[in-house]
Amino acid sequence: MSNPPRLGFGIIGVGMIANYHCLAIREAKGAHLVGVAARTAESVKVFAEKNAVNFSTTDVEALVNRSDIDVVCITTPSGSHLEPALAAIRAGKHVIIEKPIEINLERADALLAAADKAGVKVAAIFQSRFGQGARTVKRAIDEGRLGRLVLTSAYVKWHRTAQYYTGWKGSLKIDGGGALMNQGIHAVDLLQWFVGLPAEVSGYVSRCVHTGIEAEDTASAALRFASGALGTIEASTALWPGWSRRIEICGEKGSICLEDDRIVKWEFLETKPEDDLIRNAPLDEKMRSGSGAPNQISHYGHLLQIQDMIDAIQEKRPLAIDGRAGRNAVALIRAIYDSAARKCPVSL
Ligand SMILES: NC(=O)c1ccc[n+]([C@@H]2O[C@H](COP(=O)([O-])OP(=O)(O)OC[C@H]3O[C@@H](n4cnc5c(N)ncnc54)[C@H](O)[C@@H]3O)[C@@H](O)[C@H]2O)c1
Numbered sequence: 264m265s266n267p268p269r270l271g272f273g274i275i276g277v278g279m280i281a282n283y284h285c286l287a288i289r290e291a292k293g294a295h296l297v298g299v300a301a302r303t304a305e306s307v308k309v310f311a312e313k314n315a316v317n318f319s320t321t322d323v324e325a326l327v328n329r330s331d332i333d334v335v336c337i338t339t340p341s342g343s344h345l346e347p348a349l350a351a352i353r354a355g356k357h358v359i360i361e362k363p364i365e366i367n368l369e370r371a372d373a374l375l376a377a378a379d380k381a382g383v384k385v386a387a388i389f390q391s392r393f394g395q396g397a398r399t400v401k402r403a404i405d406e407g408r409l410g411r412l413v414l415t416s417a418y419v420k421w422h423r424t425a426q427y428y429t430g431w432k433g434s435l436k437i438d439g440g441g442a443l444m445n446q447g448i449h450a451v452d453l454l455q456w457f458v459g460l461p462a463e464v465s466g467y468v469s470r471c472v473h474t475g476i477e478a479e480d481t482a483s484a485a486l487r488f489a490s491g492a493l494g495t496i497e498a499s500t501a502l503w504p505g506w507s508r509r510i511e512i513c514g515e516k517g518s519i520c521l522e523d524d525r526i527v528k529w530e531f532l533e534t535k536p537e538d539d540l541i542r543n544a545p546l547d548e549k550m551r552s553g554s555g556a557p558n559q560i561s562h563y564g565h566l567l568q569i570q571d572m573i574d575a576i577q578e579k580r581p582l583a584i585d586g587r588a589g590r591n592a593v594a595l596i597r598a599i600y601d602s603a604a605r606k607c608p609v610s611l
């Protein structure tokens with residue numbers, strides 16, 4: 264049987280994470296990068312030359328309306344995802360959108376409604392869900408190996424320099440928040456993927472060190488789940504040196520701790536033969552999170568997620584993480600911000 268034709272990709276936004284999309288598209292099976300767009304002529308030209316991309320433009324419409332483009336990656340700053348995504352969706356293109364899908368639910372829902380109307384796919388980037396460790400944890404929870412869940416928590420104790428906070432980073436209008444909306448969101452997404460959204464949250468936010476930014480550099484929240492389980496989310500970019508992201512899921516029959524993508528605790532009342540192997544598996548360096556700096560991650564997770572989009576289109580099947588799944592983390596973070604602002608618990 265012959266291979267299906269390769270899908271053409273475009274990228275809008277040519278900053279740090281666009282490089283990861285570019286590498287991932289190049290390595291994915293069944294894809295090729297057709298063109299890139301960004302606001303300034305100089306930056307888009309430099310990116311296109313560096314990455315040997317034939318078509319570059321400052322006109323988003325010119326990119327998304329190319330007939331040889333099927334999928335558009337949106338890698339603009341977080342609060343500027345909606346407009347280029349709408350342009351691509353209206354041109355009938357599938358979109359892959361960086362996290363967070365948007366910075367609030369109104370903008371996220373406008374994007375999702377437009378995609379439904381156009382009948383195109385929306386993938387929300389959460390590359391950590393593709394790690395072997397994360398998938399193993401998810402399977403154990405879904406199989407009921409932990410029994411009734413008791414405490415489910417996520418900790419993101421990271422470091423960012425003062426220099427990191429230039430431009431849109433830490434601004435309310437474009438970043439939409441700080442340590443939670445930008446850095447902690449991967450852990451928030453993993454936690455809600457593992458155990459579902461809580462029924463209620465009580466949140467606090469603070470600017471401990473990066474006092475020049477508008478958003479929080481530190482946040483904490485208490486979670487109450489409908490099942491009776493409780494939990495905690497902590498996120499910061501203010502501390503030093505920054506530790507690996509940690510997610511702890513503890514139940515009546517077993518407890519797990521995931522550090523980055525490495526399972527460091529894997530303990531069950533009822534054991535299985537494969538448990539020793541899982542417990543001693545080394546961290547796949549390609550799935551390390553950015554505890555000390557944003558460029559510590561590899562493009563491997565993006566490659567797996569971009570491959571999922573290609574395969575989902577070819578096989579006419581749903582995506583591993585669609586836009587609605589990506590919306591959950593935004594809903595939870597916004598509820599924490601709302602609780603912090605109103606100084607009271609908030610229901611989801
Ligand atoms: N998945 C991850 O682990 C990960 C890591 C880092 C960043 N991100 C996400 O990627 C997105 C971009 O982050 P970054 O660090 O690459 O930012 P960046 O500032 O390095 O790059 C943003 C790019 O978008 C361009 N741009 C800005 N507004 C635009 C507009 N309206 N139209 C077209 N182009 C525009 C800028 O010129 C720049 O080229 C953010 O949503 C961020 O949260 C994800």
